[in-house]
Amino acid sequence: MEAMKMLLVDDEERFLSTTRKLLARKGYDILTASSGIEALETLKHKTVHVVILDVKMPGLDGLDTLRAIKSNHPLVAVIMLTGHGTVESAVEGLKSGAIDFLTKPTEIDDLIAKAEEAFAMRQRLEEKIRMAQTKKFMRSPREIIKKAKTP
Numbered sequence: 001m002e003a004m005k006m007l008l009v010d011d012e013e014r015f016l017s018t019t020r021k022l023l024a025r026k027g028y029d030i031l032t033a034s035s036g037i038e039a040l041e042t043l044k045h046k047t048v049h050v051v052i053l054d055v056k057m058p059g060l061d062g063l064d065t066l067r068a069i070k071s072n073h074p075l076v077a078v079i080m081l082t083g084h085g086t087v088e089s090a091v092e093g094l095k096s097g098a099i100d101f102l103t104k105p106t107e108i109d110d111l112i113a114k115a116e117e118a119f120a121m122r123q124r125l126e127e128k129i130r131m132a133q134t135k136k137f138m139r140s141p142r143e144i145i146k147k148a149k150t151p
Contacts, residue, residue: 005030005048008023010034011056040072043072051069080100
């Protein structure tokens with residue numbers, strides 16, 4: 001089974017550094033980006049399963065970054081993270097495709113639990129896609145027998 005790869009996106013370098021170290025100590029493969037633009041570039045070149053994305057960032061904010069991620073990488077699970085949590089931004093993020101929403105400061109174990117849930121959801125979705133693709137190419141026994149009987 002493939003190990004989860006996370007991308008932390010936040011304009012606060014201290015948060016990125018500390019959270020990356022804590023997650024890496026627990027055995028997670030972590031990439032970081034300090035802006036929405038940098039996150040989108042990373043996603044073009046690296047395999048990422050779960051993105052932990054800050055809502056409030058200069059330039060391309062978290063909601064716009066989320067929309068771009070879901071447009072270009074629909075299977076990537078995104079968890080929104082903010083120190084300025086509002087009901088409106090949570091609802092907007094969830095409507096735009098975020099899996100969940102956490103407020104800063106958040107406990108590292110809560111972040112890990114949400115990321116693990118998001119990764120599990122992604123794996124189930126990938127399995128459904130594989131099964132649908134397999135069924136598309138498989139024929140039923142009835143079809144095989146019918147074809148064998150016709151000259």
